Amino acid sequence: MSYSVLIADDDNSLRQVLSAALNKAGYNTVKARNGKETIECIQENEIDVMLLDIFLGDVDGLELIESIQEINPTVAIIIITGHGTTQTAIEAAKRRAYGYLTKPIDREELLDLVERAASAVNITKEETEGTQENEQIDAQGRMVGKSPAMQVVYQVIGRAAVSDETVLIMGESGTGKELVAELIHKNSPRSENPFIVVDCSAISPSLIESTLFGHVKGAYTDAHADRKGKFEQADSGTIFLDEVGELSIDVQMKLLRVLQEREIEPVGSNDTRSVNVRIIAATNQKLETSITDKTFRDDLYYRLNVVPISLPPLRERREDIPDLIDLFTSRFAQEYQIPKIGISTETIDKLTEHEWHGNVRELENAIKRALVMCSGQMLLPEHFAEILDKPVLDSNVNNQDLDLQMQSLLQMQVTQLLESEMDLGHLYAKITAVFEKPLFEIVLEYTDGNQSKASEILGINRNTLSARLKVYDIK
Numbered sequence: 001m002s003y004s005v006l007i008a009d010d011d012n013s014l015r016q017v018l019s020a021a022l023n024k025a026g027y028n029t030v031k032a033r034n035g036k037e038t039i040e041c042i043q044e045n046e047i048d049v050m051l052l053d054i055f056l057g058d059v060d061g062l063e064l065i066e067s068i069q070e071i072n073p074t075v076a077i078i079i080i081t082g083h084g085t086t087q088t089a090i091e092a093a094k095r096r097a098y099g100y101l102t103k104p105i106d107r108e109e110l111l112d113l114v115e116r117a118a119s120a121v122n123i124t125k126e127e128t129e130g131t132q133e134n135e136q137i138d139a140q141g142r143m144v145g146k147s148p149a150m151q152v153v154y155q156v157i158g159r160a161a162v163s164d165e166t167v168l169i170m171g172e173s174g175t176g177k178e179l180v181a182e183l184i185h186k187n188s189p190r191s192e193n194p195f196i197v198v199d200c201s202a203i204s205p206s207l208i209e210s211t212l213f214g215h216v217k218g219a220y221t222d223a224h225a226d227r228k229g230k231f232e233q234a235d236s237g238t239i240f241l242d243e244v245g246e247l248s249i250d251v252q253m254k255l256l257r258v259l260q261e262r263e264i265e266p267v268g269s270n271d272t273r274s275v276n277v278r279i280i281a282a283t284n285q286k287l288e289t290s291i292t293d294k295t296f297r298d299d300l301y302y303r304l305n306v307v308p309i310s311l312p313p314l315r316e317r318r319e320d321i322p323d324l325i326d327l328f329t330s331r332f333a334q335e336y337q338i339p340k341i342g343i344s345t346e347t348i349d350k351l352t353e354h355e356w357h358g359n360v361r362e363l364e365n366a367i368k369r370a371l372v373m374c375s376g377q378m379l380l381p382e383h384f385a386e387i388l389d390k391p392v393l394d395s396n397v398n399n400q401d402l403d404l405q406m407q408s409l410l411q412m413q414v415t416q417l418l419e420s421e422m423d424l425g426h427l428y429a430k431i432t433a434v435f436e437k438p439l440f441e442i443v444l445e446y447t448d449g450n451q452s453k454a455s456e457i458l459g460i461n462r463n464t465l466s467a468r469l470k471v472y473d474i475k
């Protein structure tokens with residue numbers, strides 16, 4: 001499919017150059033010289049992406065945006081400006097422009113931005129038109145990634161969805177196991193019925209049996225009434241047993257029985273009740289190893305592993321990273337009700353090279369954090385400094401927890417500042433100072449004031465550190 005790009009610029013030669021570059025890359029182009037022609041072009045053509053000069057002859061390009069969006073609500077607008085002042089960027093972003101190019105326009109950057117804008121438009125159109133042809137496309141609608149490894153996953157999801165077999169999803173933490181389970185349920189004939197999630201690692205061993213199978217009144221001192229277990233709650237629907245590898249051998253045996261007989265026995269009861277439940281299990285452990293170690297029953301494993309789905313780690317399908325970045329920046333923009341922020345090519349490259357041991361979840365969190373840190377219109381490598389320049393420190397530190405804590409702290413701080421209506425001109429510096437100053441003080445104390453040691457621990461340049469120390473007046 002070929003996309004149409006409208007070039008609205010009053011500069012003749014720039015219009016020609018841009019149009020030639022875009023044609024060569026396979027886009028159809030339409031040109032407009034002023035506000036009037038721009039509106040006409042938008043009315044008469046089906047435009048996917050437009051490049052809009054901020055000074056469009058006699059009119060202000062920004063002022064046009066509203067009328068353009070009224071006529072064509074899905075068009076992705078890329079603003080072109082001679083001088084990228086923050087204020088213009090903010091104004092553009094407020095009006096939900098997709099991105100921003102500064103003159104002189106770099107060809108690579110142009111093509112990259114247009115391509116991303118075009119695919120974003122494509123997604124929006126698909127979503128709004130709801131033209132999902134079959135389960136597989138639906139699965140892809142929410143899971144992104146076009147790598148061969150993920151294509152296989154989508155196919156298995158599609159096939160698993162229409163069968164009623166037990167599925168075992170395997171993959172490292174954060175690879176999307178729960179998302180896959182949800183998609184299987186949503187695309188299955190049981191989709192209108194409950195989808196019940198049980199995190200087997202989060203329930204205390206003494207409660208797991210009653211949680212899964214329920215109990216009758218009097219089964220425990222605290223059991224004042226009958227209680228339905230998750231299996232009964234999931235009746236006619238799907239139960240998702242997350243981290244199934246964490247179940248005790250004892251509970252594993254009871255689960256095996258449910259799988260064989262499709263019957264449960266509430267704690268304290270002698271009756272069995274039949275349940276009609278589809279089972280999807282997930283684990284981030286190598287269950288084969290657990291079988292060897294005798295911590296997982298092999299008969300249960302074979303019962304669960306009827307349809308296996310292996311989710312590859314993100315670092316083995318790096319080509320999916322740009323699509324995921326795009327998904328998350330759009331999603332958070334929507335969630336936080338802010339305009340979508342662009343991301344520089346260099347940043348995408350760096351993020352693509354990163355190892356992502358926490359997989360998609362880590363990437364998702366990194367983007368959330370970066371959006372909080374980013375004060376401009378573009379995500380840059382510096383907004384990901386925490387992960388990109390992370391020094392190899394004590395690996396026992398639980399980075400994910402630390403990240404989450406930092407993130408919520410930041411969110412609080414920034415929201416407070418934004419709501420305080422004080423002078424926000426130096427938001428980036430203010431927020432950085434909140435974290436940077438105490439961080440330096442603590443590390444310097446730890447190194448007895450030794451700056452080179454401190455800079456090593458911090459993973460920043462020594463000169464940068466000493467310059468920052470001066471700013472904060474730390475000795």
Ligand SMILES: Nc1ncnc2c1ncn2[C@@H]1O[C@H](COP(=O)(O)OP(=O)(O)OP(=O)(O)O)[C@@H](O)[C@H]1O
Binds near residue numbers: 171172175
């Ligand atoms: N291919 C994908 N496309 C879009 N979002 C994804 C994809 N894979 C994972 N995610 C998102 O990443 C996050 C982590 O996914 P999920 O919770 O399903 O992983 P998990 O394997 O269950 O992780 P954990 O082992 O930590 O529980 C979720 O927010 C999920 O929506």
Ligand SMILES: [Mg+2]
Binds near residue numbers: 177178242
């Ligand atoms: Mg999970």
